[in-house]
Amino acid sequence: MNIITLGDKSFSLFIDDQKINKAVQKVANEINDTLAGKNLIFLSVLNGSFMFTADLVRLIKGNPELSFIKTASYEGLIGSEKVNQLIGLNNELRHRNVVILEDIVDTGNTLDAVYKLVQQQQPASIKVAALFYKPLAYKKEINIDYVGLEIENDFIVGYGLDYNGLGRNLKHIYKIADK
Ligand code: IMP
Ligand code: MG
Secondary structure, three states: OOEEEEOOEEEEEEEOHHHHHHHHHHHHHHHHHHOOOOOEEEEEEOOOOHHHHHHHHOOOOOOOEEEEEEEEEEEOOOOOOEEEEEEOOOOOOOOOEEEEEEEEEOOOHHHHHHHHHHHOOOOOEEEEEEEEEOOOOOOOOOOOOEEEEEOOOOOEEEOOEOEOOEOOOOOOEEEEOOO
16 A cells, blocks of 8 residues: 555655665664674663664664663743653663664754753763654754664654554555645
8 A cells, every 4th residue: 555544644655664674774783883892771762663673672782771761741840941851761871871762853852852861860872873864854963873764854654653643553654645
């Protein structure tokens, strides 16, 4: 099926599973080549990264640890300032080599929040791996060390990524059809 419907929107096939697998393999190879011998801890940012994470970690050499995290924001004590918090993190990151796993980096706001919270725990190093990256939308300074595929500013679904909760189970990536 080249055209699918999720809720009120249509999506067309954009990146098939073979091309996704190659992108995941590329990220894994780069991590294996550059971070060999480090006792890595992967931090997978839920929900979207679950499928990327499952496929990626099976290609990683050595004995990495893996945690799944989410960000939660609550109103701070001063006015209505938003304060971010990482939930699900039960590993000590101090002096560890951390690799943040993101399904997609768009504006970079999510990554920026996660990165700052990780940094507070004083790890030895922090690397960032993103399966998909939208360079034209990115507004932050943090270097994305490992990128599977760069894409344009189209909204995509599948392989963990959702539209209003739908489409995460799809094995291919679809992009929104012309509005
Ligand atoms: P950012 O904070 O703008 O970089 O966006 C990050 C989050 O927004 C991702 O982790 C996704 O959950 C979601 N997101 C961004 N672009 C897309 C997309 O094209 N499809 C589905 N979700 C997206
Ligand atoms: Mg995400």
